[in-house]
Amino acid sequence: MFAAMRSERMEALHLFSDPATGLEAVVAIHNTKLGPALGGCRYLAYNTLDDALADAMRLARGMSYKAALAGLAQGGGKAVILRHPHVADRAALFEAFGRFIESLRGGYITAMDSGTSSADMDCIAQQTAHVTSTTHAGDPSPHTALGVLAGIRAAARARLATDSLSGVRVTLQGLGNVGYALAELLQAEGAELLVADLDHGKVRLAEQELGAQPLALEAVYETPCDLFAPCGLGGAINQRSIGQLRCAVVAGAANNQLVEAELGEQLMARDILYAPDYVINAGGLLHVALTHAGVSAGDIAGRVKGIGERLDSIFAQSRAEGLSPAEVADRQAEQILYG
Structure with a gap:
C-alpha cells in the first residue's frame, strides 16, 4: 500500500x-x-x-490537480x-x-x-462543520454542468472552428444530476443530442423533454458524432473503446475518463481533442469550495465560466508544443503543486 x-x-x-x-x-x-x-x-x-x-x-x-488549476x-x-x-x-x-x-x-x-x-x-x-453541499449549501451539479458547457464551447472553437453549438452532434453518456443538467444546457444551445444511460427512464425523459435520440449503451462509442461527453463513472476511455470512437472531441463531466495516462497521446494521434476531465468538470469543486467560504452565487458563476478560458490556454499550449492536452494540464498542475 x-x-x-x-x-x-x-x-x-x-x-x-x-x-x-x-x-x-x-x-x-x-x-x-x-x-x-x-x-x-x-x-x-x-x-x-x-x-x-x-x-x-x-x-x-x-x-x-483540479483545485490547483481552478485557482x-x-x-x-x-x-x-x-x-x-x-x-x-x-x-x-x-x-x-x-x-x-x-x-x-x-x-x-x-x-x-x-x-x-x-x-x-x-x-x-450533525457531527462536523467540515462538510459542504448540504441542503443549505445547495447542489453543485448545476455549476458542474455550467463549467462543462464552457469547456465544450472552448473545445468546439479549438477543434470544430465554431463559436456556436447549434447543430453540433453530441453523444452524452450518463444522465445523472450533472449529465441531465448538461443535456438541458446543450439543448438550449441548439445541439443535437444522442443519449444513453443505464436508467431507461432517464433516457425516455430526455427523449420527451429535450428531443434527444436514445442510444444503446454499447453503441455510444461507435456512433458518429462531433463530440463525445462521458458523464457517468470513470474509465470511459480504455484501450478497447478508444478504437471505437467516431468523434472529433471528448469533453464530459466524468472523473478519471482515461484508464491509462498514455490514452491522452493516443487520442491526440487520432486527431481527437480531449478536454482534461479535472479541468472541464471543476465547476462542482468551485461551487462547494466557494460556497463553503461564503462567496456569492454570482461570483461563483463567473469563476465557473472561466473554465473555458483555462481550456483555451491548454489547447493553445498543446498545439504550440505538440503535447496532448492531458499532458499540458498535468504539467501546469504539477508546477503549482510541486514547483
Missing part, C-alpha cells in the same frame, strides 16, 4: 470502521500545499477494499464509503462518517458525490 501511495504521491490514507452502523470508510488525502483537502464522498459497492483504496487515491489526486486554496482529497447490500439506518451511518471527518480536525472537507445526496451531507453536518 505504501508503494501505491508513493506512486500517487499521496500524503495520507485514513480508514474508519464503526461496527454499530456498519460504516467502513476511506479518506485519501493527496496534497495539502494549497490548503485543506476537499473532495466528495462516494457511497458505492466495491468488489474489494483494494479497489476502494485505489479509487479514492486516483480521485484524490485528480482533486489536487482554489484547497488541497485534494476523496472519501469512499463501502456500500453493503443492507443498511439498517442510513442516517446513523452518515452521522458516524461525520464523526470520522471531525476526528481529522479540518484536514479534510467532504461533499456530495456518486451515491450520496444533500440529505446525507445534512446527516454528516
Whole structure:
C-alpha cells in the first residue's frame, strides 16, 4: 500500500470502521500545499477494499490537480464509503462518517458525490462543520454542468472552428444530476443530442423533454458524432473503446475518463481533442469550495465560466508544443503543486 501511495504521491490514507452502523470508510488525502483537502464522498459497492483504496487515491489526486488549476486554496482529497447490500439506518451511518471527518480536525472537507445526496451531507453536518453541499449549501451539479458547457464551447472553437453549438452532434453518456443538467444546457444551445444511460427512464425523459435520440449503451462509442461527453463513472476511455470512437472531441463531466495516462497521446494521434476531465468538470469543486467560504452565487458563476478560458490556454499550449492536452494540464498542475 505504501508503494501505491508513493506512486500517487499521496500524503495520507485514513480508514474508519464503526461496527454499530456498519460504516467502513476511506479518506485519501493527496496534497495539502494549497490548503485543506476537499473532495466528495462516494457511497458505492466495491468488489474489494483494494479497489476502494485505489479509487479514492486516483480521485484524490485528480482533486489536487483540479483545485490547483481552478485557482482554489484547497488541497485534494476523496472519501469512499463501502456500500453493503443492507443498511439498517442510513442516517446513523452518515452521522458516524461525520464523526470520522471531525476526528481529522479540518484536514479534510467532504461533499456530495456518486451515491450520496444533500440529505446525507445534512446527516454528516450533525457531527462536523467540515462538510459542504448540504441542503443549505445547495447542489453543485448545476455549476458542474455550467463549467462543462464552457469547456465544450472552448473545445468546439479549438477543434470544430465554431463559436456556436447549434447543430453540433453530441453523444452524452450518463444522465445523472450533472449529465441531465448538461443535456438541458446543450439543448438550449441548439445541439443535437444522442443519449444513453443505464436508467431507461432517464433516457425516455430526455427523449420527451429535450428531443434527444436514445442510444444503446454499447453503441455510444461507435456512433458518429462531433463530440463525445462521458458523464457517468470513470474509465470511459480504455484501450478497447478508444478504437471505437467516431468523434472529433471528448469533453464530459466524468472523473478519471482515461484508464491509462498514455490514452491522452493516443487520442491526440487520432486527431481527437480531449478536454482534461479535472479541468472541464471543476465547476462542482468551485461551487462547494466557494460556497463553503461564503462567496456569492454570482461570483461563483463567473469563476465557473472561466473554465473555458483555462481550456483555451491548454489547447493553445498543446498545439504550440505538440503535447496532448492531458499532458499540458498535468504539467501546469504539477508546477503549482510541486514547483
